[in-house]
Amino acid sequence: MNRRMFLAKNLDRMIEELGRIVAIPSVLDQGSAGAGRPFGRDVGLALETFLTLADQMGMDTVNYDGYAGEVTLGHGEHMVGILCHIDVVAAGQGWNTPPFQLIRKDDALYGRGSSDDKGPLISSLYAMKYIQEQGLLPADSSIRLIVGADEEEELRCIDYYVKHASRLPDVSFVPDGYFPLVNCEKGLIDFDLIWKGQKRPDAQACIVSLSGGAGRNLTADSAQCRLSVFEKDEKFVLDRLKAVEELSISPDQGDFVVETKGVAAHAMQPEKGKNAINLLLHGLKRSGVLFDRQDFLNAYEQAIGIDLNGQRLGCDFQDERSGILTLNVGVIQLEEAQIRLKANTRYPASFSYEKIRSSLIAGLEKAGFEYQECLSMPPLDIPRDSPLVRKLMESYQEVTGDREHDAFSIGGATYARSIPNAVSFGPLFPGETELAHEANECLSVQSLERMTEIYISALEKLLE
Ligand SMILES: [Zn+2]
Structure with missing residues (x-):
């Protein structure tokens, strides 16, 4: 038969x-x-x-x-x-x-x-x-x-x-x-970036809360922070923030809430979405306002910015078979004395885990972040x-x-x-x-x- x-x-x-x-x-x-x-x-x-x-x-x-x-x-x-x-x-x-x-x-x-x-x-x-x-x-x-x-x-x-x-x-x-x-x-690595830097005493605005994203495997569809602004700086700060297109600002109980909207996509194809965390941090940095967490914003701009492929970390590796490395920061949390970012990278199959890991660490430490690895899977x-x-x-x-x-x-x-x-x-x-x-x-x-x-x-x- x-x-x-x-x-x-x-x-x-x-x-x-x-x-x-x-x-x-x-x-x-x-x-x-x-x-x-x-x-x-x-x-x-x-x-x-x-x-x-x-x-x-x-x-x-x-x-x-x-x-x-x-x-x-x-x-x-x-x-x-x-x-x-x-x-x-x-x-x-x-x-x-x-x-x-x-x-x-x-x-x-x-x-x-x-x-x-x-x-x-x-x-x-x-x-x-x-x-x-x-x-x-x-x-x-x-x-x-x-x-x-x-x-x-x-x-x-x-x-x-x-x-x-x-x-x-x-x-x-x-x-x-x-x-x-x-x-x-x-290949895949899940890792956290930790920022433990000092706050600026001379800031015009203080970031009192910061959050965004639903998981490290998704581009964040929204991100927000709450700002406490000194009265004497209020007009300047608001004018500067409003000049940044991606940011939407609303007053709330004496503070200001700044939000960005993104589009969720799977971290293996971040270009199909729009990462609200990157937009928020990049937008705050570009506003020209001096924040208490200014050093963090500068470090993020130096290491990630709005990159999807780890360019600023010197990690934009690629090969013909599997394409270019992707890097997604999917969650941001302001914890007591530190800021935690949950990230995921997917790297081309011809590169070794050791190579990717050491390149990530080098780039992140140079910008002042601590690297904490959560999980890794070798390429197939x-x-x-x-x-x-x-x-x-x-x-x-x-x-x-x-x-x-x-x-x-x-x-x-x-x-x-x-x-x-x-x-x-x-x-x-x-x-x-x-x-x-x-x-x-x-x-x-x-x-x-x-x-x-x-x-x-x-x-x-x-x-x-
Ligand atoms: Zn199945």
Whole structure:
């Protein structure tokens, strides 16, 4: 039986089984967590339901204490892996259909998790079933589908799995991203900048509060400060501030509140947004008013200003594969004796973590900031001509006929970074709208068929 015939025969069952697991709202719920179900009752139940299904197909299954599951076909040493997840984000508002029911409408399947990542999970299982039924698994090989249960939150699933699994697959693909394939992801560092400098005694205006931004991974959509101004300086200060276009000023209980508006965008593409923190600090500095925190404003202008790529820090590194470094200051807080800025940088894959870290520290310390690192993730960089990428690209091209789109790089971090020798491979096709995490998440029946055909072909090639 060829792949198309197999799909024609199995499609209805695939959709029915997808419906069964979409109906379990596997959103993290610490409140109902218990033994064997560390992420709550429903996440646990969804994982158990899926493993039972694989078990009934005659595959070997292991439940790693509810953190992750494992479905294995064959016993051979050469192991091809697939990494998916069963947990989903909360439904949120704005659905036209019940989010935890798989509803078929105009050849699209609506429901939370339909595309992220339950659809690709069922698709992967059926790709394995095809290999099993057709007797295509060589004796020296095996296929292992790893199912995480905490991908959307803290990746405790894959951490636990990597610690407890007897071994990891030799090569893997991860149906939790984009087609054709993502083989290069920028490195990432989360860090705080701390300013502990003195206040100026001769200031015309004092910054009594300062805040802005919702998270280090977003450009700030608003920022504000409260100014206390000496009466004798009031006219001068207000005239100067009002001359700066980005600043909006309003009186409030004897003080003045200065605000800026930005546009929130993901920190991996700061140029798509507008950072209100940069606008505020840059605007205050440009006003020519002397602030008590003037030294901080000067230092910020020296180190960051309105840069998006770390130019002033001498960190605007770039390479051909992954583009230029991005740097985003997403949160500002005035704490007792210091100012804290929460930042995130994503650096090109050919640069080392050590190089980036030492360049950041050098630039920031020169301006007078303290650097506090919170988290780092090394880049993912699997060469275009590696057997893994070559074979997956061939499968994609063979099934879709699309030779225009090639393997690409992103600034974001996908689930593929969790295990070695893995790349993100589907399920979103070029031109499809990304609805993961949004209301009315859906998967077209055609995409489900096409991705399954691609995954079958990929397994065939990786098993060769
Ligand atoms: Zn996902």
